[in-house]
Amino acid sequence: MSEDLGRLLDTRRVLLCAGCGGVGKTTTSAALGLAAARRGKRVLCLTIDPARRLAESLGLASVATEAQVVMPEVFERAGLDVTGSLTVMMLDTKTTFDSLVDSLAKSAEKRDRIKGNVLYKYISTKLAGTQEYMAMEKLYAVKEDPNYDVILLDTPPTSHALDFLDAPERLVDAIDSPAVRWFLDAFQQSGRLSLNLLQRTASSVLRGIGRITGGGFLEQVATFMTEINELFGGWKQRAQVVASALRGDDVAYVLVTSPDPMSLREVRFFAERLASQGVRPAAYVVNRIHHVPDANTPPATRDDVAAVLARHGLDLGGDGPERILEAARMERRLGELDQLHLAALDGASDTKTPVLHVPDFPRDIHDVGRLAWVADVLVGPTPGAS
Numbered sequence: 001m002s003e004d005l006g007r008l009l010d011t012r013r014v015l016l017c018a019g020c021g022g023v024g025k026t027t028t029s030a031a032l033g034l035a036a037a038r039r040g041k042r043v044l045c046l047t048i049d050p051a052r053r054l055a056e057s058l059g060l061a062s063v064a065t066e067a068q069v070v071m072p073e074v075f076e077r078a079g080l081d082v083t084g085s086l087t088v089m090m091l092d093t094k095t096t097f098d099s100l101v102d103s104l105a106k107s108a109e110k111r112d113r114i115k116g117n118v119l120y121k122y123i124s125t126k127l128a129g130t131q132e133y134m135a136m137e138k139l140y141a142v143k144e145d146p147n148y149d150v151i152l153l154d155t156p157p158t159s160h161a162l163d164f165l166d167a168p169e170r171l172v173d174a175i176d177s178p179a180v181r182w183f184l185d186a187f188q189q190s191g192r193l194s195l196n197l198l199q200r201t202a203s204s205v206l207r208g209i210g211r212i213t214g215g216g217f218l219e220q221v222a223t224f225m226t227e228i229n230e231l232f233g234g235w236k237q238r239a240q241v242v243a244s245a246l247r248g249d250d251v252a253y254v255l256v257t258s259p260d261p262m263s264l265r266e267v268r269f270f271a272e273r274l275a276s277q278g279v280r281p282a283a284y285v286v287n288r289i290h291h292v293p294d295a296n297t298p299p300a301t302r303d304d305v306a307a308v309l310a311r312h313g314l315d316l317g318g319d320g321p322e323r324i325l326e327a328a329r330m331e332r333r334l335g336e337l338d339q340l341h342l343a344a345l346d347g348a349s350d351t352k353t354p355v356l357h358v359p360d361f362p363r364d365i366h367d368v369g370r371l372a373w374v375a376d377v378l379v380g381p382t383p384g385a386s
């Protein structure tokens with residue numbers, strides 16, 4: 001199985017890790033980035049909000065948004081042979097939006113007017129879909145960069161995996177909706193939005209806003225919308241170009257999930273949506289699977305546990321061994337449930353898409369050595385490494 005992801009790292013330019021919130025997207029993308037660097041690739045990891053301890057362990061300033069190279073000493077200290085390189089860029093929605101406006105604005109005056117608008121801060125950070133869309137924009141910006149062989153894209157912590165794919169549409173809906181268009185037309189015709197005109201509109205929302213804020217605020221909104229549409233050469237077209245760049249053959253989708261049925265169902269929906277756009281996921285990664293003890297190993301007895309506790313000088317009270325045995329039974333039960341849920345994914349996924357299983361390690365993956373544990377499970381030992 002693990003050869004499949006190794007082959008992906010050798011043949012695809014972009015690997016995009018998507019999935020529900022908290023399932024291990026950032027960990028998987030970082031582990032795949034490390035695996036690719038160990039295979040001699042020059043890797044760029046576009047990541048979002050990695051755990052502070054992981055960033056520290058890689059020697060990265062966790063607030064910096066420019067490209068940061070992981071120093072070879074970091075790998076040496078962890079005993080890892082890394083023949084390629086690993087560069088990390090942390091995605092920040094506002095910074096990406098800012099540099100997009102900087103690069104597209106035709107004049108400094110226009111750029112300053114857009115960035116100075118009261119709406120700008122909201123649109124560039126809070127509007128639903130902006131974060132996901134900006135991750136796509138960033139990828140679009142670096143996709144052809146000749147300094148990198150492989151680019152890993154981590155996706156934002158949305159509760160639904162599909163939010164990522166729908167982001168351009170949602171943004172376009174918000175910025176280019178019929179209501180907004182009506183609003184812009186009205187503004188452009190009259191040159192200014194009079195309260196009178198607002199009173200006559202059918203939209204109770206606009207009427208309400210007009211009453212509360214007066215015409216000035218709405219004028220700012222209309223100016224902003226017109227300018228931002230101009231800037232992007234039509235927001236809708238821009239979003240389409242960026243989104244379609246993500247459907248190319250050189251982009252591989254790695255769908256990350258936990259063994260939880262909800263999360264599994266979500267990645268299957270995601271795969272169906274991709275399929276409807278002619279894209280097949282390159283792999284599923286099922287992360288944090290509970291361990292099921294070997295059926296041939298007899299379960300520990302109370303005396304076994306008591307002996308181990310005594311050997312380590314641990315006193316957990318009279319019922320200590322029972323509590324430990326109960327925890328072990330729970331763990332086994334969780335493992336059995338995971339296997340049951342996984343069977344559903346195996347049955348539903350088309351047989352050609354590899355499904356990788358990553359165990360729930362006893363500790364968080366917060367340093368480069370542990371990242372290598374995950375990399376080894378996903379990709380296997382590095383070819384040619386001793």
Ligand SMILES: Nc1ncnc2c1ncn2[C@@H]1O[C@H](COP(=O)(O)OP(=O)(O)OP(=O)(O)O)[C@@H](O)[C@H]1O
Binds near residue numbers: 287364
């Ligand atoms: N296989 C694993 N074993 C143990 N801990 C893990 C494993 N995979 C991930 N973790 C830990 O789980 C936590 C969440 O992982 P991660 O940040 O990668 O998830 P995410 O999908 O990126 O979350 P978000 O949606 O919030 O961005 C981290 O603390 C990470 O170290």
Ligand SMILES: [Mg+2]
Binds near residue numbers: 026049
């Ligand atoms: Mg994350």
